Amino acid sequence: MSDFPGAPTAPSDGRNLPRERPEAGAAANGPLRVLAAMSGGVDSAVAAARAAEAGHEVTGVHLALSANPQSFRTGARGCCTIEDSRDARRAADVIGIPFYVWDLAERFREDVIDDFVAEYAAGRTPNPCLRCNEKIKFAALLDKAIALGFDAVCTGHYARIVDLPGGGRELHRAVDPAKDQSYVLGVLDTDQLAHSMFPLGDTTKDAIREEAERRGLAVAKKPDSHDICFIADGDTQGFLARHLGEATGDILDADGTKLGEHDGAYGFTIGQRKGLRIGRPAADGKPRYVLDISPVNNTVTVGPAEGLxxxxxxxxxxxxxxxxxxxxxxxxxxxxxxxxxxxxxxxxxxxxxxxxxxxxxxxxxxxxxxxxxxxxxxxxxxxxxxxxxxxxxx
Structure with missing residues (x-):
């Protein structure tokens, strides 16, 4: 894990860095020093290649977010393995840009994983990808990038930035509705948006894969990561059980009648239908869904679909x-x-x-x-x- 030779010293997790930032102009204002976040997937690789082709001075960086990364991905899940890091490095070599790995595992654990567990323990349903964008990619990473003299952070998110004639920027949906990621970028504030670059927002995913092949990027056909990157096997309930332990409680009907028991209210989400382990069917014979999760008394309330x-x-x-x-x-x-x-x-x-x-x-x-x-x-x-x-x- 290394920083840039001769770069100003900065805390390893990006905390407490100066907030004053020079305004990052659009490409028309001249080449920028760009830090391209490279996950090891096809999107971030093409985004970095496009930024370099546009004339910007691009440096690739892979974020090591796991304290104990696996060597290989499990199916199409996850994006933080040693294999992903190597894929990112190979892509940077093809593009012809410098490449580094930054260790943000501790910051990721505190701001994303611990938050995820705490939210479920409180009976809420968090979105870890949104939290990662807010706390890691556009806080820890961007702060550190600015402190090291970069003008912008480039990612492979599918969204568009529109530069306004009178100054300022707007965040818009991508042209490909199936891949649009503006929802998880909605946490960006004006200052962060001023130093962000999303080169893929005007292109469909199929076109990105074709472009990756033309550029000779080996990740052109690499499967997308799915689910939650730090739960590689996709077993969210098992992950939460390991962190929160078993906590038996009651499954109740809307009128308070006990229908069954659960091993932990954190294992349920609002709207869930399967895996309720209810002993008897509803009087009307219709399916029941999770309507409420109460961590105070460790109960799960179920009822008809209209209750959702x-x-x-x-x-x-x-x-x-x-x-x-x-x-x-x-x-x-x-x-x-x-x-x-x-x-x-x-x-x-x-x-x-x-x-x-x-x-x-x-x-x-x-x-x-x-x-x-x-x-x-x-x-x-x-x-x-x-x-x-x-x-x-x-």
Missing amino acids: DVLGLTAIRPRWCGTPAVGEGRYTAQLRAHGEEVPVTATLDGEELRVRLDTPARGIAPGQAVVLYDGTRVVGSATISATERRGVPA
């Missing part, structure tokens, strides 16, 4: 990608990473965002993020703290 309908929500800790929302406004909102947009009325009251949905949405839980859009433009993001639902108040 969310009519409104309250969200906290808003982060704005540009001009903050003021008062009441009409937007569309995305409530899950792969969810559809829904029309909403959003009202900002201090640091609390209240959102009223035009039509009910199902399976929305505290801990998830609500991201507001104005057309394709990302307005901002906030963390859902409570929902207003039919049947079970949260």
Whole structure:
């Protein structure tokens, strides 16, 4: 693991670095010093290649996020193995750019893994990819990059940045709706957006793979990573059980009748249907779903599908990608990473965002993020703290 020879000394995890940053201009303002985050996948490799081809001075960096990385990936899951690091290095060699590995495993554990476990223990449903973007790639990594004299961080996210004629930048959806990742980038603030570069936002995934082949990148056909990168086997419940231990509790009907027992409320998510281990069927014969998770009394409440309908929500800790929302406004909102947009009325009251949905949405839980859009433009993001639902108040 090494830093750049002769570079200014900086803390290894990127904390406590200067916040003053020179404005990073668009490509038209001249070449930039760009730090390209290279995961070892095809997207980040092509993003780095495009940045270099555009004339920028690019350096590749792979983030070592696991304290004990596996040698090889398990199927298509994960993105933090030794194999991924080697793939990133080979891609950097083909592109012809310097390459380094930065150890951010401790910071990742504190800000992403520990947060993930704590949120589930509190009965909430976190999005670790969103937290990683906020705390690692566009906080720890970007802060360290700026301290070392870089102008911008380049990633393989599918999103677009629009430079405004009068100055400033906007974050927009990618042209490929199937790959759009603007939802998990909604946590970026104006300052971070000013130093970000997303070269893939105008291209489809199929075209990216074809381009990788033309460029001679060996990762052209490498499978995408899926699920949660630090749970390589995909067994989230098993991962949580190892960290939180077994905690037997009751599974209740909406009227409080005990239907069964569970080994830990953290093993359930709002809207879950399978694996409930309920001893008897509902009186109406219809499926039952998880409606509520209470860590206080360690209970899981189940009921009919209509009990999942969310009519409104309250969200906290808003982060704005540009001009903050003021008062009441009409937007569309995305409530899950792969969810559809829904029309909403959003009202900002201090640091609390209240959102009223035009039509009910199902399976929305505290801990998830609500991201507001104005057309394709990302307005901002906030963390859902409570929902207003039919049947079970949260």
